[in-house]
Structures are given as C-alpha cells and as structure tokens.
Amino acid sequence: MNQEPLEKEKILEELSKLKKQDLEYSDGRILGSMCTRADPLAKEVFCDFLDANLGDPGLFKGTQTLEDEVIRDIGSFLSLEKPFGNVVTGGTEANLMAIRAARNMAREEKGIGNINSENGYSIPEIIVPKSAHFSFKKAADLLNLKLIEADLDENYRVDIESVKKNISDNTIAIVGVAGTTELGMIDPIEDLSKLAHDNDIYFHVDAAFGGFSIPFLKDFGYEMPVFDFSLEGVSSITVDPHKMGLAPIPSGGILFREKKYLDVMAVKSPYLTSKEQSTIVGTRLGAPAAATWAIMQYMGREGYAKNANECMINSEFLADALFKEDFELIVEPELNIVAFTHPEIPTDDLANMLEEKGWMVSVSSYPKAIRIVLMGHIKYTHLIDFLTSIREIKSSLNIR
Ligand code: 0PR
Secondary structure, eight states, rough: OSSSSOOOOHHHHHHHHHTTTOOOGGGGGSSSSOOOOOHHHHHHHHHHHHTOTTTTTTGGGGHHHHHHHHHHHHHHHOOOOSOOEESSSHHHHHHHHHHHHHHHHHHHHOTTOOOBTTTBOOOOOOEEEETTTTHHHHHHHTTTTTTEEOOBOSSSSBOOOHHHOOOOOEEEEEEEESSSSTTTOBOHHHHHHHHEEEOEEEEEEEEETTTTHHHHHGGGTTOOOOTTSSTTEEEEEEEEEEEETTTOOEEEEESSSHHHHHTTTEEEETTTSSSOOOOSSSEEEEEEHHHHHHHHHHHHHHHHHHHHHHHHHHHHHHHHHHTTTTTTTSOOOOOOOOOOOBBBBBHHHHHHHHHTTOOBBBETTEEEEEEEEETTTTHHHHHHHHHHHHHHHHHHHHTO
C-alpha cells in the first residue's frame, strides 16, 4: 500500500494498463461466456445508482420500486402476474435462495431435517440433473443437503425415470434446467413439474441462461417447450439478466410463485427500514436492479426476441459449417450453444490450438467437447474468421 496519496492521473494510467490485459467482448474472441458487453445506457444507469442500498430499502424507495418492477416484468414473460423475488448477484445466489426456501419449507411443513426421537436425523435431499450447474453443489454444501444427480437421456436432458427412482421421503426439491450450462438443453420441465406436483415436492427451474430467450424465440416460431409458471408444479425460477438479458454483471433473478417462500427464510432485521430480510446478502447494491430495469425498457420484448433470434441463426450457421468440416455435433443446438468434437483431434489439443490463434473457447465436461456460447457479441464475420482458423488447424494436421 502506498504511504502518500497518489494523483488521479497516475491511478487512471495504472488502471488502464491493466485493463488492456482484459479481453473485450466486442473483439468476438470470447466464445465460452454467457455474459456479454454491457450496453452504454446500462453502464450509465449503473454508475448513477452506485450508492443505493437495497439492504435498507426504506432509504431508497425509488430503487426498491425498480427492483420490484424488474421482477414483475420478468414474471410477465414467465406466466406469473404477481411474482415474489429479488434481483441478486447471479444464478448462483438465485439457485441458493430457491433451495434454501425449499429446505425451510420442507422442514416447516413436513419436518424433514428435524431431529426426531424415532428416526434420529435424516439429511434432506435434492435431485438435480447430472447436467445442473455447479451452484447446486455449493447450495447442498452450504445448506447441508445430500445432492443426488439424476441421469441424462441420449440428448443430454434429464431422464425422468431416473428422477422418479431417486425420490425418497427426504426429497425436499427437484431441479430442472431450461438451458443447461454446457449444452443449452432444455429438460422435460412439464413432466418434472407433474412429477413434483404429484409427490408434493418443491420444483425449481434453473432458467438462468434460457429464461431471457426461450419465451421470445416462440415469437419467431421456434418450437419451444413450456418451462414456466404456467405449469402448476413450478415453485420458483432462476433467470439471469446478466446472461441473455444483456444487463451488466452482477444481475441474477429469482422468482417465486408465492410469498410464503420468501417468508419461510426471512430473518428479523429490527433496526432497519424493513423489518425482515429474505435475501442472503445484507447490504445490497441497487445499481444492478436499476441498470437491469433500464436495459429491459430499452430492449422491450421485440429487442430480446431479435437478439435471441440472431444468436440462434449464428448457432445454426456455425453448427452447419462445422458439420461440413467433418466435426461431430454433440446435439442439435436447442439454444445458442454449439458443442462439437473432431474424430481425429483430441478435444483439449483442439482447444489449445484455437487459443493459440486467439479464440477463447471452453471445454465441456459431459460429454467432453468444445463448447461455444453464441452471445450477441459474436457476429457472423467472427464466425467466418473462426472457421478459417479451424481449416488452418486441420490442414496443419494434414486432415482434409
Ligand atoms: N445456472 C446455469 C444454468 C448457469 O449456466 C450458470 C452459470 C449459473 C446457474 C450460475 O450463474 P452465475 O455464474 O451468474 O452465478 N453459467 C456460466 C458458467 O458457469 C457462467 C459463466 C459466464 C461462465 C461467463 C463463464 C463466463 O465467462 O459457465
């Protein structure tokens, strides 16, 4: 730490040097991220709300209204007129809140996880697809739950029979994913919802990635399965503005069907302007809610539909082009993620060769494949350049 205060110019100069080491979304080289470039309007609004604290909402009533309106507006495209929930830091916190609500609800209503003189203590269980995001591992660890991973079918969607088989007296929640992290697949949410409802089990849908595209792709005639609150078994949905919602980081969304899910995890906050708090975070920045509100107004349903459609068109183009270059697609892209392997090139080697050429791809774990997330910052011209690199790699390995 410097002893003497530094001058502003010197500080900014140092910052700019380090920022130059960061990649820019607009270069089109970030191919494995679900986040994207923040819109200038969102950046401006974000800075304007940098000292608003939603942890003490009575002091920031305007910002609280913005958060409420964001949640209400997200509910409007997820078939829920009056949702309850929060703008949080991202999908991890949203999933954690959902599982915490489920855990507390099951404890309160069914006594699951209570110490009981007859049965002793049984650990509450959650059933998630094997493809679920690792945030559920954190949730299970933090909340002291047993995590059960259900098998996937041949298209990497959860196998409903495997979920059914794993239900026990200690099941406190079932999770389905609408837009899996690695492949962008949509689980059979309708079947899961029915299964959960019939068994009186909390059902959470993780639509962190798909939530801001599936509803809008329907407007363009894409056939998309139902995944939202119109299904009576769905208790909560994660949907992240900082992914396909184009909001700046950090902005996650958690929506609950009923207020009781917030109430069951509320703790008293007697000396604050709100007397109870259900969020995990205490002092809570208002800027993400305000910036998300602004970008949602700015995009409108039409803007989101156009963005989602363009991402899908690019995904289909890339998938097609790779297929013609003899790559194997893991699945037909259901959302804007393309995952592929080459029969003659080990996947890690291919990822390294692409990185040497400046392409930041990611490698999926199940199955192992190169995984490209086609966010809006990736344009057609970037894909043409990418395919040129792919051909160069093939020819350097004498593959036709
Ligand atoms: N649920 C799903 C379905 C997700 O894909 C993710 C994250 C989460 C929850 C957790 O969300 P937060 O990371 O917002 O807490 N999916 C991406 C992933 O882990 C996030 C990401 C974004 C990773 C940008 C890398 C990156 O450059 O792959």
